[in-house]
Amino acid sequence: MQSQEQFVTLREELAAIDEYLDIEVIRFGSRLSVKKSIAPDTLDVIVPSLLLQPLVENCIKHGFARKVGPGTITIRSKRERNVAIIEVEDDGLGISEERLAQALSVGIGLSNVNERMRVLYGAVGRFSLTGLPGKGACARVEIPIALAVKEKITA
Numbered sequence: 066m067q068s069q070e071q072f073v074t075l076r077e078e079l080a081a082i083d084e085y086l087d088i089e090v091i092r093f094g095s096r097l098s099v100k101k102s103i104a105p106d107t108l109d110v111i112v113p114s115l116l117l118q119p120l121v122e123n124c125i126k127h128g129f130a131r132k133v134g135p136g137t138i139t140i141r142s143k144r145e146r147n148v149a150i151i152e153v154e155d156d157g158l159g160i161s162e163e164r165l166a167q168a169l170s171v172g173i174g175l176s177n178v179n180e181r182m183r184v185l186y187g188a189v190g191r192f193s194l195t196g197l198p199g200k201g202a203c204a205r206v207e208i209p210i211a212l213a214v215k216e217k218i219t220a
Contacts, residue, residue, distance in 0.1 A: 075142060075151070076108040082117050082140070089125055093136075097129060100139045107142040110149040112208060113181050119174030120153040120204040128157020128202060147210045154203040160196040168194050175204070182206065 073081075079101075086099050121138060129136040141152045160168065169179040175194065182192040189209045196202030 070114055072111045073114045074108065075103075075110045075112050075149070078112050078114070078117055079103065079108075079140070081115070082121055085118055085121065086138075089121075093125075093129065096135045097125075098135065098137045100137060102139070102141045104143045106144050107149050107151075110142075110144075110208065110210065112149075112151070112206075113185060116178065116181070116206065117151070117153060119178055120206075123172070123174050123204065124153060124155035124157060124202070127160070128155035132157050144210065149208045149210055151206045151208070152203055154201060156201040159198040159200045160194070160202050161198050165194060165196060178204075178206070 090097055090099070117140070121140075124138045128138075137156050139152075139154045141150075141154070143150050169175050169192070179192045182190045186209060191205070191207040193205045194202060195205070
């Protein structure tokens with residue numbers, strides 16, 4: 066389990082996700098694969114603790130639980146201008162337009178992430194969900210770098 070801190074580095078958050086995914090890989094076996102494309106300059110970005118876990122859990126619960134055959138979760142991070150972008154994408158069952166319209170307000174996991182982003186970052190932070198039936202889904206978080214970089218302490 067992660068520490069009780071409200072904010073952690075992306076590096077720490079990814080380590081916690083690795084522990085969670087280790088369990089899910091055992092559960093799903095070779096049906097589940099995980100890919101990461103993490104930009105090194107995003108690893109020290111400060112993110113809300115337990116930000117990614119509900120996004121990954123959503124991929125598994127809604128994308129793969131009923132899917133026949135293998136599936137992949139891809140976690141990406143990059144910096145664009147003054148924003149850290151983190152994406153959690155799956156190639157699972159996807160999401161209909163009707164469900165997409167409700168997804169950020171009805172479900173517990175995604176609505177919590179959406180609300181936390183709104184409260185913590187206001188209009189300068191974003192959380193979005195895209196997807197198509199049969200094509201998977203992608204959750205995208207945009208965190209302003211000015212509010213998200215841990216100062217380095219020098220001795």
